[in-house]
Amino acid sequence: GEVHALLGENGAGKSTLLKILSGAQAPDAGEIDFLGAKATFNSPQDAQRSGIATIYQELTLVPGMSIAENIFLGREPGRASFVNWGRLIDEAQGLMSKVGLEKNPRTLARDLSVAEQQLVEIARALSMKSKLIIMDEPTAALSNAEVERLFHIVSGFRGEGLSVIFVTHRLEEVLRVCDRFTILRDGSFVCEGDVADTSIDAIIRHMVGREITAMQRRPAPGPTEAVVLRVENLSRRRGPEGLNAMALHDICFEVRRGEILGIAGLVGSGRTETA
Known part of the structure; x- marks a missing residue:
């Protein structure tokens, strides 16, 4: 425990x-x-x-399989090559309730x-x-x-x-x-x-392996440094499977000479699409 x-x-x-x-x-x-x-x-x-x-x-x-199928992948209840789908769904629902997942067990993982x-x-x-x-x-x-x-x-x-x-x-x-x-x-x-x-x-x-006494930061480039990259209102749809969902919507930023720009966000937030 x-x-x-x-x-x-x-x-x-x-x-x-x-x-x-x-x-x-x-x-x-x-x-x-x-x-x-x-x-x-x-x-x-x-x-x-x-x-x-x-x-x-x-x-x-597995994106194309349901929640229930993913939970029991390779261990599906049933006999021989026959899956007991009713039991699969019921047991999956019980486990989902245990972890607080309020979804239909038939929902695909990709969703x-x-x-x-x-x-x-x-x-x-x-x-x-x-x-x-x-x-x-x-x-x-x-x-x-x-x-x-x-x-x-x-x-x-x-x-x-x-x-x-x-x-x-x-x-x-x-x-x-x-x-x-x-x-x-x-x-x-x-x-x-x-x-x-x-x-x-x-x-x-x-x-x-040592004491951390101070944090040092490199000085940021001044506002007079030349802009080498500027992105304004960058947008992109997710594609046919995403229908009208936007992968990126009105992304704006600029990078100045000598600057290191960090792009942060959760998984699925659009970092990879931006890069």
Whole structure:
């Protein structure tokens, strides 16, 4: 029933560790003990059968399949090659209610928001009777309201005895939702501890290996620097499948000589289309 944060800078080794725990990669040395026994995962399917489910930042639903089909993909209830569709829908509806997804289970995955797709992934993990769920940057593409809903779900796992490995770069989330933490640096274990006994400053110090005393910013180009790129009222429709939906609508910005311009937004906000 513990929510355990796995922390470290980019390149610290978090992704490699997650791949090993999820069965996507094999370790060169060492052992994994899971549920009191030595465990060896030769594939993601091995890890799933053992009770470990992984929800990646890049979600893995099949766009042309329904919510119910995605939840039970490869494990559809029925006999031989015949799927019991009534049971499939009923069981999917129960899992959807558990994670707070108020949709028709026949809805196609392509018609869901990113947050809704993530809830389907969580429902799929629950359908596997998982004992450990690994969540890789689960809040990266969520709005504040969606993050709160996710935290409510994760906190509810404690009462069910379900453990979570929570990977995030947002350290304030660690203090809010996690019980314990482990920090990696340069591929090595640095420390672990109780979240209640630490602070964001202490976590940062362990992550980077030094005190952060000041932040420096490069000076912004002055208003007299020449404009090398100007975009005004840029718009684009999503295409035939999107009907009249707009991928971009009245986008405006300019880039001056010597300037580095950041374009930020949630997944699906139009960053890729703009680039």
